[in-house]
């Protein structure tokens with residue numbers, strides 16, 4: 467048999483190149499579109515999450531200092547009550563060796579497991595990623611004379627919800643307490 471005519475061969479190659487070119491030009495726009503769609507799909511999640519926080523709540527003031535104790539170790543609340551827990555660090559020791567935070571956890575959380583994980587979480591202010599989904603509310607990690615407020619709705623389910631300072635060693639010395647929903 468004779469080879470395929472050059473004209474046919476060229477048009478065949480052109481078709482292939484055309485298809486490939488088309489495929490290549492389509493792919494980036496398709497994935498860009500997919501990324502755009504993914505971004506659009508995930509966008510509503512942020513407002514929904516922040517919408518779960520009240521604009522204001524019953525004020526609960528807690529102080530802590532270099533003795534590593536919370537001034538309040540029991541908070542009583544009604545189910546679903548809006549709360550504004552403000553932690554103030556009245557100590558003088560620098561944050562890197564004596565930071566304090568206030569972190570409210572889901573009922574039944576093993577605080578020893580939280581603090582064990584927190585030791586490895588210095589880059590995230592001692593908030594361990596492995597326990598993030600168990601955190602109901604939290605303040606920033608505070609240095610001397612700093613203060614921060616956690617605005618949140620108390621859980622609707624009555625019960626005892628533990629809170630702690632996740633700075634290494636502080637919970638063991640006594641920086642812990644409970645939110646009692648009743």
Ligand SMILES: [Cu+2]
Nearest residue numbers: 566631633636
């Ligand atoms: Cu602390």
